[in-house]
Amino acid sequence: MAGHSGSKKVIYAALAGNLAIALTKFAAAFFTGSSAMLSEGVHSLVDTGNGGLLLYGMHRAARPADRTHPLGHGRELYFWSFIVALLVFALGAGVSLYEGIVHIMAPEPVVNAKVNYIVLGLSFLFEGSSWLVALREFRQQKTSNQGWLQAVQSSKDPSVYTVLFEDSAALLGLTVAFAGISAAQMLQMPELDGVGSIGIAIILGATAIFLARESKGLLIGEPASPDVQEKVLAIAQADAAVQRANGVLTVHLGPRQIVAGLSIEFEDHLTAPEIEACVERLEARLKDEMPEITRLFVKPQTTGTWQQRRKAIADASEEG
Template sequence: MAPRSAVLLATRNVLYVSIAGDLIVAAIKVGAAAYTGGSAMWSEAVHSLVDSSNSILLLYGVHRAKRTPDQEHPFGYGREIYFWSFVVAVQVFALGAGVALVEGVTHVLHPTPIAFAEVNYIVLGLSALFDGATWLIALRGFRRGAGDSDLFQAMRASKDPPSFMVVFEDSAALIGLVIALVGSYLSIRLDLPILDGVASILISLVLALTAVFLARETKGLLIGESADPAIVMSLLRIAREMEGVAHANGILTVHLAPRQIAVALSLEFSDELQTPALEIKVSELEQRLRALHPEVIAVFVKPQTALGYAEAVERRRGKTRQIVFHTPSPPGPA
């Protein structure tokens, strides 16, 4: 199986497990919330329902991104993943955090005691078991691609939102369960039903912070982020080492999907290369780049002098450069 297909299959499997786990947990929480009347439990039920719908949206995005390029989308549909990931972030904020906040404020204004507290604790324990299992599976899947780097930094650097969104959402779910457990216990122990509503508000805050982080990360990918610096340097090194390349001026890269990169190179070729030989060199360079980095799906090479490249960079950055040509002064009168 090709590496890209294997990674996609692993991502889909994690999403399938996440959907199944979230739906089971959501059903348990909804039943418990209706039975006990706990505000934090209602917030957690909504949280699990939102998480399950989010995984479905991510799975749909992965499916849509597999479509082949066509005339209207010559680079394919890879960015569908980034679009649906951003929709997920918005949904976490609007539905998850919004509903939990409304439920919490309502319960603070009109507090009612939790009935059948034992049921609450049992359900929270079962939810932690299911959410913890899906979190562990998602974490292991993400770790395989992230290596030994710091988890949070790996999420920031990742170009594959579904892989880290499930980990982040399940982490928020576990934090929410702890808040719900503490809020429920204190509201019963201290006979202060208002604390159950406070817990629901805190859960909404956790969801809001999760949504902000996810939106920030996916927005950058949706707009267009460059490849990892190590990949960029590797691509530039391959171009510099090509016979016939006098100077590699610069490189532009952009992710079209988690494992799809478009590359534009500015190269100054040796003066003795004629057009047929130049075409062969460009084709050979493209083969070398793709052999070492299979995620490169498009390569554009612009023959250009170093001076021409510097002028183009400044124009792209909104600057103009005035070039003064110095000519020798005419000789004075004899």
């Protein structure tokens, strides 16, 4: 539950900051006529809605298993994370690109540019505060031997790194907006304000594509980390009734919801009730030591059969 509270803290911080910033940017765009500022306002509004969708996804994912979803609803978070990525691309990048093209084709001089600079400065301060909260939480999730990109790719909790990437894109977008507005004013070329909007669209588009790619992988199904798999095998191997724990197949249904399938070769002399008792012991120990394993399936299987099937899966992957 600690992980969930940390993720929600990140989203609440981003929600509060983005809503205040969006309203301020729209007001500044109305009074100054800046295309880049309008694009930034849309960007912050989209980020606000995205935070709400992530919270909704976390709420839906926490529902218990039922008749229609016997393994639970954990993947709801992954689905809504994917929707967030699409919204960043369609609304954030799309509107910014449109505004940029319109203002290049029909440029209008920016008035009261000082207002834009004040708003951009305040926005950078607020976005930076939200970014630091997300960065701090993400640092707690990544291991010391992981690089930042590797940590994102191996993470099974999209709520934190989605906010982190959105805030990073926002900070870059603010920098581009400042450059576009100041260049348009100094060079007396209002078209550069529109160019700034197109730059923001490119940043948002690249961010959205990366987030969509990561969310798609989680939605399809990604395995647990090697450390988790090794621990499951070690627990199974330690039971006296187990001759050999052949291997384990895992898939994340949520950040802290893992389904595991164990291939075990039991001792030859065991009866069916004794095998059943062993499985119950394994389930109880895993529930105690690894509560993230929410479902366990055990398949009695010889080592040779397991190796043959693993080889067949590997061969099929290479052909694909």
